[in-house]
Amino acid sequence: MRKSIRLLTGVLLLFVFMIFLMGCRKQIKSKNLLSGVVAEKVSGKVLNQTFLDSQFSLSLNLFKESVNESLNENVLISPLSVALALAMTGNGADGVTKSQMEEFLGGGITMDDLNEYLYTYVNSLPSGSNYKLNIANSIWYRDQEERLKVYDSFLQKTVNYYDAELYKSPFDDTTLSDINNWVDKNTDGMIKKILDKIDPDHIMFLINAIVFDAKWNIPYKKDDVNPNKFTDINGDLKDVTMMKSNEIDYIFDDYAKGFIRPYKDEKYSFAALLPNEGVSIYEYINLLTKESLTNTLNNYERTEVTAFTPKFSYSYEIEMSDLLQKLGINDAFDPMSADFSKMGKSSAGNIFIGDVLHKTYISVDEKGTKAAAVTKIGMKETAVDPFSEKIIKLDRPFVYMIIDNQTKLPIFIGVLVTV
Template sequence: MFQINKCCLYTIVSILVLIALLSSITGCAKRMKSANLMNDIRTETVNKKTVDEKFITQTANFSVDLFKKAVKDNENSLISPLSVLLALAMTANGADSTTKEEMELLLTGGGSIEELNEYLYSYVNQLPSEKDSKLNIANSIWFRDDEDRFTVRQDFLQKNADFYGADAYKAPFNATTIKDINLWAQNNTDGMIDKIIEKINQNAIMYLINAIVFDARWKNVYTKNNIFTGEFTAWNGTKSNVEMMNSNESLYIKDENATGFIKNYQNDHYSFVTLLPNSGVSIEDYISSLTGEHLLSILENTETANVLAQLPKFKFDYTIEMKDALIDLGLKTSFDSKSADFSNLGNSSVGNIFIGEVLHKSYISVDELGTKAGAVTIVDMNCGSAMMGYTVRLDRPFIFAIVDNKTKLPIFLGTVMDID
C-alpha cells in the first residue's frame, strides 16, 4: 500500500473566443488601453433556475457529443465543454429565427436560450472556488469601434453582463486591440495563456471570450516513493518508458467495457476521473458508444474499494477547429454567411453577421508536483476492514475528465493516446 503525503497541484485553464464576422451580400496585471464599458453600468437582478436533472442530463449529453466530435484519431485530446457552452450561450443571446432555434436545440435540447441563461447563471455561481480548489470563470465581449459598419445592441451587452458577468470593450480592432485581447487572456488565466489571437480578420466585428482557470491540490498527494519507471503502449503499439505515479484510491468505476478510478482534490469539490477501455476494446469504439447519460451513470455508481491506481506523467497541447463539429451537431445556419440571423446582436450596414469559425486550443501537463492545463477556443463569427482490491494501470490509451462532484458534469474531457 502506498502512502501519500506531499502536495500536488492541479491547474487547468480554458479560453474560448467567439469572433463575429461581416459578410457582404456579394462576398491585475498589465493595464489594457481599451476601456471596459461595463465599469459604470450595474448588472441587473436576474431570474435563476435551480440546477436540476433536466439541465444536468442535457449538459452532459452536449459535453460528450462535443467531445466525440472533437477527438481526433490517434491524437491526445483535451476540450472544455463548459467553456464552449458558455461562449455559445452568450452568442445565442444575439440570435433569432432559425439560427436561434438551432442553437436552442443543441444547447438546451429543445428549451429556450432564456432558460439556459438562468440555468447557467445558477450553475456557474454554485461552482465552489476556494484556496486549494480554485475555479475562476471570466467572460468578455469585444466589438469594433466603427458605427458606419456595425452598431451593437445595448440589450445584448446588458443580458450577457447580467447572466455571465461579461465585460464589454469597444475597440478599433487594430494592433492595440490584439495586445489588449491577449492581455485580457493573460490576466484572466493567471498568465498561463498569453496569446490567443495573432491577427484580426478584416471582416471581424466582435469577439466573445470565455476564460476558465482551475487550480486545485490533490486531496492525497504523491511522494518520490510513489513514482517508478513504467511502460506505456501508445495507440500504434509503440512502447515508451514513462514515470508512473502510484496511489491507493478508494473510488472504483466500471461498465461492461472499461474500468477506472476517481481521485479527489482538496475540499472534495472536484475530482480527476479516468476510464481505461478493457483489453480488446479500442478507445475509438468506446468513445463512439459513450453518451452523456451513460457517463453520469458511471460516475453515480461508484464502488468503494481499494484501488491500486497507476497514473503516468504526461503533457501535450491540442488544437481543433470546431466549425465542422458544431455544424454536424446542428448549428447549420449559424455559420452560413447568407442565412445566419444574429440580428439581436447588433446592426450591420455592410453585410450579414455570422460565425466564421470555432477554434479550441488546449494544453495539459500532469506530473508528481501537479497538473497544468490550458485550453483556448476561438469561435470566428464572419471544462478498518479489508476491502475488495482492484488495479487500474493506465499504461495504454485512456480517457480522463475533471468533474464537478456535485453534479458529476465534466468541466474538461480528454484522451491520452501517446506519451512522448
C-alpha cells in the first residue's frame, strides 16, 4: 500500500482580506504529550540576504507552479505555511532526501541552519491588537508502539524550533475529529477541516496553521465604495464593488505597475501588481523573477496613487505532490528511496511522503483583511510628488501579496483572475 505524507496549508488572505471565525472550542481528546517535553532554549540566527533570497525563490517557485496547475482559476498560497510544514518534516530526513529538501527550502542552507533562521523569522513577525498574525504547528502520530517508533530527538527539534504541539492518537474517528477541530480553531474557523478520512497506512500528520487579521491603516470611506466592473480572464465583464483609496507607495517594473497599501501600524501591507496593457496575466507571472520582485517591493516610488481595489473572497485548494517533485523534492515521495530515518521507524515498511495538500481562503473588504493557512503533512508507512499622480485600477486580472514590511517577504501570494 502506498505510503504518504500529506501537506496542507490553509487560508491565506493575509493581505487585504477579512475572514471572520467564530464558534465554540471543541475539546481535543488525543493525548497531548507536551507535558513531558520541555522546549530547550535556542538562539536563532540573524536573518541575512542568503536566507531572504532563498525564501523569495521558494515563494515564486511555489506560486508559479501552482498557477500553471490552476489556469483560469484564482490562486492563493502561503509560502510560509508550506515552508514551515516541510521544514518540520525535513528534520526527520537524512541522506539524499534531506539534501533535496534543504535545496528546496533554503537553496542549500543546512537543515540545522534553516531551523535557526525560521525560528528567528517567525518570532520576528509582529502581532498586535490591530494586526493579528498567529502561527501554530502540530504533530499527530499513531499510538501503536509495536508498529511505529517516533524518535524523541525528532520531536524535540519540532518543539524547540517550531513550538509544535505533540499528540499520540489511535488514528480513528476521534483522531479525525481532533485534527479537524485543531485546524478549525487555529484558522479561526476559516478552514473547517483538513482531513476527510485517515487511511490504515497513515502513521503521522504534521500540520501548520496561520491566521492573519488586520485592519487598514486608513479605512475606506463609505463614499469611496461603489459598484463597478471587472474584466475576468475570459474577457467577461463581472459586477464588483470597487474600493477607492489614495496611496503614496507606487511600485512598478518593466511589465506592470501597482501600489502598496499598509495595514494598521504599518507592520504588514497589501501589494498589488497590474500587468501593462498588452501583457497577459500569465505572461507577467512567467516573467517574474526573484530579482525583479525583490527590486519592485524594495524600490517603491513615493508619489500620489489613486487606487481602485475590488472586494473579493474565495477558497483555493491544490495537491502539491507533483509540483514539489518538479521543484526537486523527489526522493521524499518515493517509497523505495525516501529516507526519513531520523524521524522514526515503522515495522510495516519505509516511511515516505505520499501527498501534499494546500488549502487557502481569502476575503477583502473595506475594513481590512483576515486570512488563514493550514499545511498538513501526513506520513504513512511506506515624499510625495503632487505632479506625478498615478491611477491604478484593479479591474482585470492582477497579482497580489501580503508582505511583512521588515523583510518584504510574501506571507501570502495570489492571483485574482475572476470574481
